[in-house]
Amino acid sequence: MAKIQKIKGVADLFPEDSARYAFMEETARDVFSAYGYGELRVPILEKTELFCRSIGEETDVVQKEMYTFPDRKGRSLTMRPEATAGVVRAYVENKIFQPGKVSKYFTFGPMFRYERPQAGRMRQFHQIDAEIFGAAEPQADAEVLLMLSSFLSKIGLEKLSFELNSLGCPECRPQYNQALKDFLNSLDREQLCDDCQRRMDTNPLRVLDCKNKNCKALTEKAPTIPDHLCGECRDHFDTVITLIDEAGLKYTLNPRLVRGLDYYQRTAFEVTSGDIGAQTAVAGGGRYDGLVESLGGPKKVPGIGFACGMERLAMLLEGDYEPKTDFYVALVDDRAAKEALIFGEELRRKGLKGEIGFTAKSMKAQLRHANKINAAKCFIFGADEFENGTVTIKDMTESGEQETVTRSEYFK
RNA sequence: GUGGGUGUAGCUCAGUUGGUAGAGCACUUGGUUGUGGCCCAAGUGGCCGGGGGUUCAAGUCCCCUCACUCACCCCA
Numbered sequence: 143m144a145k146i147q148k149i150k151g152v153a154d155l156f157p158e159d160s161a162r163y164a165f166m167e168e169t170a171r172d173v174f175s176a177y178g179y180g181e182l183r184v185p186i187l188e189k190t191e192l193f194c195r196s197i198g199e200e201t202d203v204v205q206k207e208m209y210t211f212p213d214r215k216g217r218s219l220t221m222r223p224e225a226t227a228g229v230v231r232a233y234v235e236n237k238i239f240q241p242g243k244v245s246k247y248f249t250f251g252p253m254f255r256y257e258r259p260q261a262g263r264m265r266q267f268h269q270i271d272a273e274i275f276g277a278a279e280p281q282a283d284a285e286v287l288l289m290l291s292s293f294l295s296k297i298g299l300e301k302l303s304f305e306l307n308s309l310g311c312p313e314c315r316p317q318y319n320q321a322l323k324d325f326l327n328s329l330d331r332e333q334l335c336d337d338c339q340r341r342m343d344t345n346p347l348r349v350l351d352c353k354n355k356n357c358k359a360l361t362e363k364a365p366t367i368p369d370h371l372c373g374e375c376r377d378h379f380d381t382v383i384t385l386i387d388e389a390g391l392k393y394t395l396n397p398r399l400v401r402g403l404d405y406y407q408r409t410a411f412e413v414t415s416g417d418i419g420a421q422t423a424v425a426g427g428g429r430y431d432g433l434v435e436s437l438g439g440p441k442k443v444p445g446i447g448f449a450c451g452m453e454r455l456a457m458l459l460e461g462d463y464e465p466k467t468d469f470y471v472a473l474v475d476d477r478a479a480k481e482a483l484i485f486g487e488e489l490r491r492k493g494l495k496g497e498i499g500f501t502a503k504s505m506k507a508q509l510r511h512a513n514k515i516n517a518a519k520c521f522i523f524g525a526d527e528f529e530n531g532t533v534t535i536k537d538m539t540e541s542g543e544q545e546t547v548t549r550s551e552y553f554k
Numbered sequence: 555g556u557g558g559g560u561g562u563a564g565c566u567c568a569g570u571u572g573g574u575a576g577a578g579c580a581c582u583u584g585g586u587u588g589u590g591g592c593c594c595a596a597g598u599g600g601c602c603g604g605g606g607g608u609u610c611a612a613g614u615c616c617c618c619u620c621a622c623u624c625a626c627c628c629c630a
Contacts, residue, residue: 201628202629203628207629224629224630259622261624263629263630420626421628423630425630426630505589505590506588506589507583520589525588542590
């Protein structure tokens with residue numbers, strides 16, 4: 143029979159890899175709960191319309207990258223390409239909102255985007271996500287940034303750079319967009335790269351973070367969003383900056399930082415690393431004060447949050463995250479198989495973790511395996527132990543000290 | 555969607571102008587008549603990604619295809 147292969151862009155994570163993901167999830171639970179967040183598990187499948195309305199009909203994610211299909215009754219469903227939309231949907235649907243109430247949630251799990259895989263980019267990828275509803279104050283922006291920073295340093299990543307910008311609000315952004323368009327139209331269109339010529343029409347903001355040197359030079363004097371913020375947005379952004387300065391967070395202001403999803407406004411941020419290939423963003427987020435309303439919730443419920451890309455973070459984690467084991471029960475003589483099994487069960491009842499050899503192998507092979515699984519102790523069952531009702535306990539550190547005791551004595 | 559690279563042992567890879575396969579690591583066993591990590595030796599293990607073609611002969615040359623991978627694009 144022919145082998146069945148996994149589909150493109152998904153991964154099987156065996157213990158040595160999945161241990162990193164478990165480590166990140168456990169750390170996120172610890173850190174986020176210290177800030178008052180609770181876990182919210184939301185579905186992977188949602189109605190397609192949810193993502194069209196939140197992410198934006200014109201975005202690449204919605205237009206080209208979603209796993210969308212009809213279910214058996216012809217309803218259009220989509221496997222979530224990001225987490226925020228589903229969290230907001232759950233928040234609105236369950237009527238969590240009340241005036242003045244602040245709600246904080248985190249969630250993690252698989253997301254799906256139909257893209258060509260490359261380093262740090264999978265079709266099924268995983269995010270750790272955190273969101274706050276009901277807090278319009280800049281203190282919330284600052285705390286979210288500090289919590290993200292705290293999480294990243296807890297998993298051992300200190301060399302990441304934070305980039306920060308404000309995208310303005312529905313009041314001031316249209317003015318900026320016009321100013322940007324005017325500027326771009328004043329340029330010699332032919333000198334921009336092909337992509338930027340297209341972006342001028344589809345998404346002018348994107349022209350600003352083109353990597354092409356020529357385009358960078360041409361747009362060097364382009365108007366930036368922070369220069370066109372309205373008074374309220376300006377004040378908000380200034381306060382956020384003051385707060386995180388006071389708290390000691392290191393960051394750089396990037397007036398050209400934009401987000402790929404349409405729902406962001408005001409504070410937007412990205413955490414990047416230069417060590418994971420062409421993809422540099424390991425986390426990103428921002429404020430989305432209009433999203434709750436646009437998904438059918440009440441007006442003026444603010445929101446802010448971020449997502450971390452677990453595949454990309456995993457690439458940066460160093461070292462071994464597999465748990466150590468306490469013991470290995472070595473079976474050197476088949477006659478002792480039953481005793482070895484029972485003995486191992488007894489060890490586990492004492493709360494120890496370890497493995498038992500199922501088939502008798504040479505002493506050499508058994509000890510090598512004990513060594514390999516990093517067992518602290520090896521309990522040997524061979525011919526002597528079988529005949530005498532004993533067990534030989536060998537220390538697996540360098541000393542290799544050992545003693546032989548009767549099995550009934552060992553557990554006293 | 556567009557480009558580039560790579561597919562040979564479980565893993566990392568050699569394979570010379572075409573003559574039906576090698577190394578290291580890993581694994582098993584032995585040296586050590588029951589004691590690991592070092593060392594030594596032997597052994598197990600390959601439709602050389604798949605299909606077609608050229609040839610007396612193809613891992614090697616040509617075509618097609620599949621998979622993986624990196625980059626563009628886009629994003630976490």
